[in-house]
Amino acid sequence: MEAKANTENADWEAFPYLGGADVISVQRGPDPGGAGGAYRAFGETLRGLKTTFARILEGPVTIQYPEEKTPVYPRFRGRHKLHRFEDTGVEKCVGCSLCAAACPADCIRVVAAENDPANRVSAGERYAEVYEINLSRCIFCGYCEVACPFDAITMGHEYELSDYNRSDLIFTKEMLLAAPIDKVPLRREGE
Amino acid sequence: MTLPLADVGFAEATWILVVKSILIFLVIFMIMPVLTVVERKLLGRFQARYGPNRVGPYGLLQPLADALKLVSKEYYTPTSAVPLLYALGPMLVIFSGIAALAIIPVGNVKDGVGFYGIDVSIGVLYFFAFGSFAFYGLLLGGWASGSKYSFLGAMRSAAQLISYEVSMGLALLGAIMMAGTLSLTGIVEAQDEIWYIVPQIVGFLIFMIAGFAEANRAPFDLPEADAELVAGYQTEYGGMRYGTFALTEYVEMFLVSGIATTFFLGGWQGPGPGWLDPFWMLAKILTLILFFMWIRATLPRLRYDQLMSLGWKILLPLATLNVLVTAILVTVF
Numbered sequence: 146m147e148a149k150a151n152t153e154n155a156d157w158e159a160f161p162y163l164g165g166a167d168v169i170s171v172q173r174g175p176d177p178g179g180a181g182g183a184y185r186a187f188g189e190t191l192r193g194l195k196t197t198f199a200r201i202l203e204g205p206v207t208i209q210y211p212e213e214k215t216p217v218y219p220r221f222r223g224r225h226k227l228h229r230f231e232d233t234g235v236e237k238c239v240g241c242s243l244c245a246a247a248c249p250a251d252c253i254r255v256v257a258a259e260n261d262p263a264n265r266v267s268a269g270e271r272y273a274e275v276y277e278i279n280l281s282r283c284i285f286c287g288y289c290e291v292a293c294p295f296d297a298i299t300m301g302h303e304y305e306l307s308d309y310n311r312s313d314l315i316f317t318k319e320m321l322l323a324a325p326i327d328k329v330p331l332r333r334e335g336e
Numbered sequence: 337m338t339l340p341l342a343d344v345g346f347a348e349a350t351w352i353l354v355v356k357s358i359l360i361f362l363v364i365f366m367i368m369p370v371l372t373v374v375e376r377k378l379l380g381r382f383q384a385r386y387g388p389n390r391v392g393p394y395g396l397l398q399p400l401a402d403a404l405k406l407v408s409k410e411y412y413t414p415t416s417a418v419p420l421l422y423a424l425g426p427m428l429v430i431f432s433g434i435a436a437l438a439i440i441p442v443g444n445v446k447d448g449v450g451f452y453g454i455d456v457s458i459g460v461l462y463f464f465a466f467g468s469f470a471f472y473g474l475l476l477g478g479w480a481s482g483s484k485y486s487f488l489g490a491m492r493s494a495a496q497l498i499s500y501e502v503s504m505g506l507a508l509l510g511a512i513m514m515a516g517t518l519s520l521t522g523i524v525e526a527q528d529e530i531w532y533i534v535p536q537i538v539g540f541l542i543f544m545i546a547g548f549a550e551a552n553r554a555p556f557d558l559p560e561a562d563a564e565l566v567a568g569y570q571t572e573y574g575g576m577r578y579g580t581f582a583l584t585e586y587v588e589m590f591l592v593s594g595i596a597t598t599f600f601l602g603g604w605q606g607p608g609p610g611w612l613d614p615f616w617m618l619a620k621i622l623t624l625i626l627f628f629m630w631i632r633a634t635l636p637r638l639r640y641d642q643l644m645s646l647g648w649k650i651l652l653p654l655a656t657l658n659v660l661v662t663a664i665l666v667t668v669f
Contacts, residue, residue, distance in 0.1 A: 193634040193635060197382045197634045198382075198630070200383060201381045201382060203384060205384055205385050205386045207384075
């Protein structure tokens with residue numbers, strides 16, 4: 146609502162030093178109390194009853210969490226995933242440790258080893274012998290994903306990461322490589 | 337039969353009275369747990385959520401879980417409390433609540449049995465006596481707890497009592513004058529042509545507003561005021577003592593709805609054969625209780641002084657005017 150200068154009802158005698166034209170008297174809302182106030186309160190109560198009743202017709206908006214999962218956006222940064230080449234099945238990670246260098250929380254540990262040409266683990270010269278992410282430290286910033294030159298590590302959609310032990314939250318290479326359990330629904334367009 | 341305290345309109349043999357009182361007690365205490373879960377689920381719906389739905393099918397066993405938890409809790413008494421009065425508080429409250437239920441009629445005399453606890457000629461005064469008596473329980477319990485929150489809650493309940501009680505009585509006076517009797521069955525009988533909610537709509541509204549205060553329900557739950565006083569007069573109570581206070585709130589709600597039904601909504605009267613009477617009465621009472629819950633979901637709690645000015649400046653003059661106009665009309669016609 147537009148603020149309006151109420152100059153008609155202003156008491157000029159009370160402010161002789163202001164010279165009239167600059168005085169703006171403001172009334173915030175109608176005068177409370179009295180018969181008018183009671184009448185308004187009654188009307189507003191009816192309006193409130195209508196508002197709350199409309200909520201019943203609308204139905205609950207609650208997501209029943211353990212049974213229903215909150216849908217996430219495609220760009221949601223959840224638990225990491227390590228990837229393999231789909232055709233050959235070798236790992237994309239070459240053990241360069243750029244992700245570990247980029248990690249602000251210092252939660253990635255990579256130990257690289259030379260590939261055996263007869264029995265390749267990764268596509269490059271070297272591979273990650275140890276690849277561990279300490280998820281109790283991870284801040285899910287996604288820098289590792291950005292730093293990786295081979296798109297070997299990406300952020301997944303999984304967010305149910307609680308556990309009983311801190312040590313159980315250190316995810317090894319095998320766990321990160323394993324096909325993710327896609328429990329988390331994706332948000333649809335416009336949701 | 338004449339009792340020393342009040343004339344009784346109709347009374348049966350003593351054993352029938354005993355059976356009736358047990359029956360009333362059982363029915364009420366079957367309804368109360370259902371009301372608690374209905375209220376919580378309904379409040380949830382009003383707030384766009386589900387409410388309790390984990391215990392049993394649709395959460396219907398929730399009151400059982402609540403009761404189990406309350407019963408198994410320790411009966412703790414704070415060191416600053418006065419133990420005797422502290423224990424007496426909830427007892428007085430539940431006693432007065434249940435005792436007042438005796439006069440709510442659910443039907444007329446059939447086959448020599450009256451469908452009510454007792455039909456006293458002082459009728460509504462009995463209700464007011466026990467309604468005010470309940471506040472001694474709150475006051476004593478809160479004051480004897482020895483905690484500032486309990487004390488504030490107790491004082492508020494006293495201030496609330498004097499603000500609404502007068503207008504509540506005056507609101508009923510109109511209906512009493514039209515019926516020409518204080519007996520609740522007589523008042524229901526007098527409504528067979530027209531329910532008093534039509535000629536006494538002002539009285540009904542005033543009675544309902546005062547009834548919210550009588551039952552300590554939102555928007556007049558000042559003695560409890562969980563936002564600012566923790567839980568008001570029941571802050572220091574635990575276990576089933578707290579449960580008693582909580583239960584009494586529902587008993588009071590039932591009582592106020594019962595009186596409102598009797599005075600303004602035609603009591604047990606409704607279409608259908610005579611054996612339907614108690615069900616009509618219950619249906620009307622439960623509808624009013626649903627309205628109580630709806631109001632609770634809608635209105636914020638009034639401030640202390642707002643309640644006082646509402647009671648003294650609006651309800652009391654309106655109720656007096658209503659009584660005056662009714663008196664003139666009753667005399668003229």
